[in-house]
Amino acid sequence: DIQMTQSPSSxxxxxxxxxxxxxxxxxGIRNDLGWYQQKxxxxxxxxxYAASRLQSGVPSRFSGSGSGTEFTLTIxxxxxxxxxxxxxxxxxxxxxxxxxxxxxxxx
Amino acid sequence: xxxLVESGGGVVQPGWSLRLSCAASGFTxxxxxxxxxxxxxxxxxxxVAVISFDGSNKYYADSVKGRFTISRDNSRNTLYLQMDSLRxxxxxxxxxxxxRPTDSWGQGTLVxxxx
Numbered sequence: 001d002i003q004m005t006q007s008p009s010s011x012x013x014x015x016x017x018x019x020x021x022x023x024x025x026x027x028g029i030r031n032d033l034g035w036y037q038q039k040x041x042x043x044x045x046x047x048x049y050a051a052s053r054l055q056s057g058v059p060s061r062f063s064g065s066g067s068g069t070e071f072t073l074t075i076x077x078x079x080x081x082x083x084x085x086x087x088x089x090x091x092x093x094x095x096x097x098x099x100x101x102x103x104x105x106x107x
Numbered sequence: 108x109x110x111l112v113e114s115g116g117g118v119v120q121p122g123w124s125l126r127l128s129c130a131a132s133g134f135t136x137x138x139x140x141x142x143x144x145x146x147x148x149x150x151x152x153x154x155v156a157v158i159s160f161d162g163s164n165k166y167y168a169d170s171v172k173g174r175f176t177i178s179r180d181n182s183r184n185t186l187y188l189q190m191d192s193l194r195x196x197x198x199x200x201x202x203x204x205x206x207r208p209t210d211s212w213g214q215g216t217l218v219x220x221x222x
Contacts, residue, residue, distance in 0.1 A: 043204075043212035043215060045210065096142075
């Protein structure tokens with residue numbers, strides 16, 4: 001099974017900061033990765049698919065990069081509505097696996 | 108619009124069984140693979156199982172293999188998750204989701220396994 005190691009597990013940041021979250025796969029997964037945002041009490045919402053493609057309707061301050069085993073989600077200028085938990089999900093092979101999550105909190 | 112509505116959650120004792128349902132509408136259900144994803148209270152997301160569009164292929168997380176069974180009835184636009192031999196660690200909100208190529212999730216149904 002493919003393990004996804006996500007870091008950091010949490011971070012504190014201010015509005016306007018640039019934020020970077022990383023996922024590392026235990027083996028190569030090409031670009032078969034998505035990034036999800038989840039707010040308390042709500043279902044997750046996909047932000048990025050195919051590692052770097054922005055989901056329709058998602059603000060352009062979100063971007064994804066990487067291929068193979070190293071992936072990054074970047075928020076270029078953190079907004080108040082971005083405080084949430086973020087997850088990566090590999091869909092290269094079953095069983096699919098999520099990263100452990102990164103909680104983005106207000107500094 | 109696309110809608111996924113889970114039902115069937117509740118409180119059960121360890122070793123008991125429960126069947127979850129997910130009613131789909133607003134899209135062509137029989138052309139998409141559908142997933143179950145769960146989230147224990149205060150924890151991260153945990154992929155559980157998937158079934159292909161026609162029900163011919165099914166895959167499971169190691170943690171539920173042999174205890175959970177995913178199925179679908181395309182004539183009723185409904186997905187199921189039969190959960191047997193439930194354990195306390197199966198306690199979670201269970202979501203059904205259409206994860207590729209679209210991104211659609213239900214609101215979740217809570218399962219609590221406790222004596």
